[in-house]
Amino acid sequence: MTAPPRRRTKARDPQGTRRALKEAATTLFARRGFAGATADRIARKAGVNKAMINYHFGGKRGLYSAIVRESFGTLLDRLRGAVDEEAAPADQLRGFIATFAEMAQGLPDLPAMLLREMMAGGEHRDLDREVFEFLPQILGTVRGVLEAGIRDGSFRAVNPLLTHLSMIGGLMFFFATDEFRRRALAEMKHAPAPPSAADFVSHLQDVMTRGIVAERHAAARKR
Amino acid sequence: MTAPPRRRTKARDPQGTRRALKEAATTLFARRGFAGATADRIARKAGVNKAMINYHFGGKRGLYSAIVRESFGTLLDRLRGAVDEEAAPADQLRGFIATFAEMAQGLPDLPAMLLREMMAGGEHRDLDREVFEFLPQILGTVRGVLEAGIRDGSFRAVNPLLTHLSMIGGLMFFFATDEFRRRALAEMKHAPAPPSAADFVSHLQDVMTRGIVAERHAAARKR
DNA sequence: GTCTATAGGCTGATAGAC
DNA sequence: GTCTATCAGCCTATAGAC
Numbered sequence: 001m002t003a004p005p006r007r008r009t010k011a012r013d014p015q016g017t018r019r020a021l022k023e024a025a026t027t028l029f030a031r032r033g034f035a036g037a038t039a040d041r042i043a044r045k046a047g048v049n050k051a052m053i054n055y056h057f058g059g060k061r062g063l064y065s066a067i068v069r070e071s072f073g074t075l076l077d078r079l080r081g082a083v084d085e086e087a088a089p090a091d092q093l094r095g096f097i098a099t100f101a102e103m104a105q106g107l108p109d110l111p112a113m114l115l116r117e118m119m120a121g122g123e124h125r126d127l128d129r130e131v132f133e134f135l136p137q138i139l140g141t142v143r144g145v146l147e148a149g150i151r152d153g154s155f156r157a158v159n160p161l162l163t164h165l166s167m168i169g170g171l172m173f174f175f176a177t178d179e180f181r182r183r184a185l186a187e188m189k190h191a192p193a194p195p196s197a198a199d200f201v202s203h204l205q206d207v208m209t210r211g212i213v214a215e216r217h218a219a220a221r222k223r
Numbered sequence: 224m225t226a227p228p229r230r231r232t233k234a235r236d237p238q239g240t241r242r243a244l245k246e247a248a249t250t251l252f253a254r255r256g257f258a259g260a261t262a263d264r265i266a267r268k269a270g271v272n273k274a275m276i277n278y279h280f281g282g283k284r285g286l287y288s289a290i291v292r293e294s295f296g297t298l299l300d301r302l303r304g305a306v307d308e309e310a311a312p313a314d315q316l317r318g319f320i321a322t323f324a325e326m327a328q329g330l331p332d333l334p335a336m337l338l339r340e341m342m343a344g345g346e347h348r349d350l351d352r353e354v355f356e357f358l359p360q361i362l363g364t365v366r367g368v369l370e371a372g373i374r375d376g377s378f379r380a381v382n383p384l385l386t387h388l389s390m391i392g393g394l395m396f397f398f399a400t401d402e403f404r405r406r407a408l409a410e411m412k413h414a415p416a417p418p419s420a421a422d423f424v425s426h427l428q429d430v431m432t433r434g435i436v437a438e439r440h441a442a443a444r445k446r
Numbered sequence: 447g448t449c450t451a452t453a454g455g456c457t458g459a460t461a462g463a464c
Numbered sequence: 465g466t467c468t469a470t471c472a473g474c475c476t477a478t479a480g481a482c
Contacts, residue, residue: 014465031344033256039458049467054459056465112342119335121254121402132407136414161415162426166393173392179344184355191359192384203385207434237447262476272449277477279447 018056020046025063026071030109030176033116034064068117071110072134078103080141089149090213094205096142097171101201104175111175139164149212156214167208174200241279243269248286249294253332253399256339257287291340294333295357301326303364312372313436317428319365320394324424327398335399362387372435379437390431397423 024046028037039060043050057063082099083092104111142164149155175197185191247269251260262283266273280286305322306315327334365387372378398420408414 017465031342033259033339035259036256038456040456049465050458051460051467052465060458115338115342115396115399116256118400118403119254119338121406132410135407136411158430159418159422159426162418162423163430165397165418165423166427166430169393169396170389171392173338173396174388176338177341177344180341183344184358187355188359195382195385195388199382200385200388203382204389207381207386207389207431211430211434240447261474263474272447273476274449274478275447283476 014056017046017048017052020048021053021056021063022067022070026067026107026109026113029064029067030112030116034060067113071107071114074107075103075110075114076134076137079138083141083145089145089152089154090209092145093142093149093167093209096145097167097205097208098201100168100171101175101197104171105197108175108178111172115172115176138168142167146212153214153216155212158212163208163212167204170204174204237279240269240271240275243271244276244279244286245290245293249290249330249332249336252287252290253335253339257283290336294330294337297330298326298333298337299357299360302361306364306368312368312375312377313432315368316365316372316390316432319368320390320428320431321424323391323394324398324420327394328420331398331401334395338395338399361391365390369435376437376439378435381435386431386435390427393427397427 021042025037025042028042028045031037039050039053042060042063043053053060053063057066078099079096082095084095085092087095139161143160146155146158146160146163150157178197182194185194244265248260248265251265251268254260262273262276265283265286266276276283276286280289301322302319305318307318308315310318362384366383369378369381369383369386373380401420405417408417
């Protein structure tokens with residue numbers, strides 16, 4: 001095995017530089033927004049020279065775009081893979097929620113970054129086009145599950161878009177504000193312990209599936 | 224009636240200046256974040272001179288603080304008033320959701336601004352202290368309703384914090400991303416019409432109350 | 447209270463050595 | 465590929481006339 005060249009300053013692995021920049025930038029963009037995350041801070045956090053942002057990504061905006069693009073791609077791939085079409089619709093929905101949570105834990109800054117992107121409301125027009133193409137596909141995945149459940153009589157005739165929004169909304173909010181909640185609860189007296197992701201997942205799974213099961217079906221399930 | 228002095232440039236009503244600045248700033252802070260909303264843009268949008276930000280609020284950060292403080296205050300007051308303790312817990316919960324939505328429609332930029340504040344995760348340390356004091360009070364309101372419902376047997380024994388989070392999360396997400404959704408759906412082919420706030424409210428009311436009703440109770444309600 | 451002019455700092459990006 | 469040095473532009477905030 002040839003040991004990797006551990007030089008500190010020069011001619012390091014370019015992929016490593018790119019990755020370090022993307023990781024540092026994701027955290028800073030998530031917490032401070034595009035304008036609030038300065039190129040200088042990003043580079044310092046990544047342990048990389050500032051000029052590398054321009055060399056590798058053609059500027060701060062290019063770095064941002066690369067992250068958003070890849071983030072949405074990762075998100076979509078995993079969510080699609082999560083839905084096991086052999087399973088009962090209610091279990092597919094549970095799987096979707098669990099998978100979203102796993103991804104959010106693996107990439108903790110992603111939900112906040114995506115939320116910020118959506119809240120910009122179409123200011124970054126060039127970026128939005130790309131984002132717009134991912135969204136219907138995620139919606140389509142959830143919609144498929146819901147329609148299957150409605151068809152086989154296990155779900156009542158809920159509106160798929162609204163159901164999708166309340167589910168994704170709860171998830172995005174929980175994970176985007178996770179660190180805030182931790183700090184806020186720590187400073188409060190008589191505060192409950194910060195809930196774990198697992199706690200929230202099973203709560204949301206329960207509320208969502210109970211919230212949309214068909215009445216007959218719910219009654220039949222009872223013993 | 225003495226007509227209001229319609230001078231364009233000089234010695235206008237100072238309260239009007241303050242209000243115009245806060246309104247313009249709320250929109251820009253919501254869409255672009257604190258750093259992304261420049262004092263110049265805020266002043267131009269408000270139709271007011273840039274220096275007025277410093278005169279009236281002691282700087283951009285002071286303007287931001289004033290808005291966050293007042294926003295949380297308004298939010299809390301209205302949400303408290305929404306819960307009619309005479310009503311059944313399920314109806315109190317429905318009332319809470321409806322009131323949050325009304326407020327969000329009256330102040331459409333508020334949810335995004337508050338979400339951004341939370342996502343900063345404790346960067347604005349001076350501000351956060353104030354924000355931290357409001358949150359337990361809002362949580363307390365919801366918790367009271369849930370505990371009453373659990374006590375009288377109409378709700379199952381759900382975790383109040385988790386229930387609060389999934390409800391508030393769905394609401395915040397829906398309203399913070401409303402404009403984005405409108406634009407995104409408009410550019411998509413075969414897209415459903417953007418859902419109205421009223422649609423989302425009744426959907427969330429249904430899913431939440433069905434999701435947490437006690438099983439017996441749910442069965443008893445069925446005809 | 448409002449305005450103009452300007453100071454002073456920080457930001458993103460580039461040129462050019464290595 | 466990486467680094468240092470540097471520039472032009474923009475940003476917040478203030479001084480001072482009105």
